[in-house]
Amino acid sequence: MEQMKYNLEKRFLHGGDYNPDQWLDYPEVLQKDLALMDKAKANTFSLGIFAWSTLEPEEGVFHFEWLDKMIDDIAQNGGNVILATPSGARPAWMSQKYPEVLRTNGQREKMRHGGRHNHCFSSPIYREKVARINRKLAERYHDHPALLMWHISNEYSGECHCDLCQENFRQWVKRKYQTLDAVNQAWWGPFWSHTITDWSQIESPSPIGEMQVHGLNLDWRRFVTDQTIDFYEHEIKDIRSLSPNVPITTNFMADTYDLIPFQSLDYGKFAQHVDIISWDCYPAWHNDWETTADLASKVGFINDQYRSLKQQPFLIMESTPSGVNWHDVNKTKRPGMHMLSSMQFLAHGSDSNLYFQWRKSRGSSEKFHGAVVDHDNDENNRVFKDVAEVGNALEHIKEIKGKNKEAKVAIVYDWDNNWALNDAQGFGLQSKRYPQTLQEHYRYFWQNDIAVDVITPTQDFSTYDLVIVPMLYLITEDTMTKLQDYTKNGGTLVATYLTGYVNETDLAYLNGWPQALQDLFGIAVKETDALYPKQSNKLAFAGASFEVQDYCSILDNHDAEVLATYEEDFYAQSPSVTKHPFGAGTAYYIGARTKADFLGVFYDQIIGTLGLANPWVKQGHPAVSVQQRGSNHYFVMNFSEESQEICVASEGIDLIKKESTMQEIQLAPYEVKVIRTTDV
Template identity: 50%
Template structure:
């Protein structure tokens, strides 16, 4: 495993700090642009993402291009040691394009074509849109691909959504024909004999619609897969249109909402991963749960390529689109920003640099407020963070060597939410995954978030919460993983359907039955007010004791080869197995038949981590709300202590010798962390 990666750009081999910059909104006032350079240097910013929504400024009318303002901006950047992620402007097209080529406008699932406006209101299949993006991207690449201030390509912006136009319907049918080969195979895979859904001609197949077909789950699943593939194909089209001018210039696209696209598949076309994080800090005065959940998403994006990513967008203060736009309290900007670094980011970047004067995001947080100067609390926070990033830049390119992984597949997520049972009032798949991940976060256990197609070899422990969609191949991989000495933890509602969303026959958990050593006969969804319990058996193999609450889901299982560790306390299935372990080959596979809360998950995974010999970032007991994260280059380890508790805390270090990365001074044996405090420590690498 590579522990020290080359920097994302050799031009800027340090931690990056910057923002989305929209100078095209200020072309009428050159003094603003001049002042921006002074303020960027004052804030310790070394990179800006430019041109993201600049199509109308670059091509104001069809075929007429204006590059003077962009020439001047990049020249000014070069003179002042500032670099740029140069964007392709396809995230929003100019009005003339929509008017002349209406096919570029997206058609919604109700089959109504949108009017011009908004973002991402375009069809990725449209030949006209692809031609026009290729032209403007090619012009940008021809002019700037070798510019010394340009670090790489920022492809479009937050891809998302789907189009249901005739072009996309034809493309969907072609995608299906390529996948299945025949209507007979498609009908079998989708189980269309139910409700007489059987298709007899390819022209009858359409995308899911609220006023048409939406109950064929295999069809819904394939549509989502098609949308991902079509979006990636468009992204690749954009990359190809700029890479020809300079193949060495790296390209990324900033990811955001995980609902619609399988981002893991973008790894095939991107050079590195970047994403946009906008947590709702200080909601309910509890930042612990939110801190843990954002750590999960940082781990997810880092794990896609298993190397450093970029935090491409965050807010230096507040947003304007969340239900409540709450300010970051003192210390939170530093903590939340360095949390990204702790989990593998090599940058902290913001939306936005300077607040827009009008339109949708005129009140969205920015480094430079409408006041237009540096004498604000937010600017001071940003400048102080810029200095910190400069002080700790030796961390750039280091890895996070995780021995634990959470299995999180997008198509499983889609299928779970489409399943129609056992709890349509809330199956809570995402929340469940986050709770399992949080048990490792609280212990300071580095954790990857992987997919079924990834290599399981690097891990000692794999946790697969609600692996509802489980391919036969995935079942065999997990079986081999356990036989070779790994530890697997699976839960209720696993091994239920195959890749077509067809139920496995012969007993659940399908391909996992041998590995887990259990048969799942029935599953009960509980009402919100219902409760059951898990009573751990005396002298069980995990050394745990007591009774823990079960809620929302209880599965009735039979222990076949598995050993029972705990049983249900209530209902007609009281006394039946609720927690089991199965020994297979050199490893073990645990099964949770019920949904439990944080107290049990922390106790359970603390025991599992100890049993499996998994290293924590810091071998000490962490106070509640404090976590530890680890990066390493193989020679030095960098340990981040982060306090999300809302109270001042103290952490007793283990027996290693530590220095403070920012100051270079020896760390005390007890580190004090104020509210929202963070400390970055360095030690000799423990494992190489």
């Protein structure tokens, strides 16, 4: 991809989703947009995401003239276009003429036309229609000077249970297992008489059918990921051959207010098929259940995770300059938060701050979703001014674009494990909170300004000094070997309760806790006690007592050093936290769900031993996040409603305000400084 436009673009991308197709009867609005883009310092626009009914109003009748003009106008303005394929929503004529394109839900009900993201991934007709319009877009625009990148579909998600998808699932199962005997073994067939005797008996999980065969559920989730990727690969086939130098992405998502990794697709797999990770980030700033710093830590986690998927800078494809329209309460950002939250994306490796949306639609569900341009059609309002201010700042700090982040600490997240844990009937049904547990471990490092990668078990561990593997309930033989090798070669490993229960197909390990883990940690897990929400235990560690909740594993100590013991219940005095030398490294096991106070003391010791403290931060503050990009650029961000002061190792220049900075740095509430140090 030599000399591709994306690599030549030296500016951070600033702009967002733009839907001129909604405004073709309002030429004065489109004209105004071009002037406003300039004033907002916006340089990049995603076009055509849901434009199929405008691009192809009747079957085989295509209208590109409006898009030609839009792309030309943006090019004349000096801007870039991220051109989307329209498969996220389709015209009504298609659903009417070809009902097979409609999705079938888990209850086996054929969906009606409407909404979006509701097509069948298998339908040959839908695939043909998508390929045709994508090819036309690629043929027409592949060498347009404004084309920066392809945006494939939108927020791929969901699943289809129609007959075509059932057959594809059967073929997938057949390829994986070869024989029915192997399927029955993997899925534990005789349980509740679920042995299958013919391939045609295999069906996707359904609330009106089978939901209790965990191996089936897990394989269905894997199939849905593979099928979605297959659909994506189908979408990009002609685009790739017609524009080999234009990178391709699709926008990923997060789930829930906690911003946990998207649950429905394995992005670890999907990441291998996109050129650049891009994703849509919508934190609920100023909510009433957590501090700004606690939420900022979660934002840091998910951005570090999506950066780590490819270990390269990513893009924020969507964010909002004010509120969204789908939270329970859609609060607007307080003064200062737009700059701070925008800079945080960059601090964790984003090369963009793109918005959904450029302009608020006039009707339908997104008419009050935050946008750069409001219904007032004017630049003289707070949100637009905030956006323009960010646009200016991005120009001032553009020397940072493309710089990566380096981390010596990794936390391991696994989509397979998350699916299996959510299925597991046992332990505490409501208290597993696997992704949230990772966030709690991550928070220590965020508060202490230590960079973290969030990786999958298939990624390389060997470059890290510390690898943290919480709750790896589903663990393959390969991963156990990998953890052993990593530790043997000098790594420091931390694992927790609920690790090492089931194999790749969700079958429990036999003959006790896996021998490989016993050897590695010098213990055996004998039982795991689950606690009711109002119950707790305590553990004695480093001369203090720490409350634990939800889970307490009862351990047999073989030859580990006992760092902490339980204080209460029938397992009082027994080990709860252990340390075991293994080869040149060390393996720690935390047997209970501890709180931030314990993790603080525990990780302080490890960080001290390994020398992983951030050398630039002499005196930090838990609500002030310092993130480094490249060798001498630091984002210093105050995620609190009070002024804060920190002390760092060197003086520098705040690139946003073009002011010198001292070693003592004062920050107003929500203030951010982007500092280039002067000692390098």
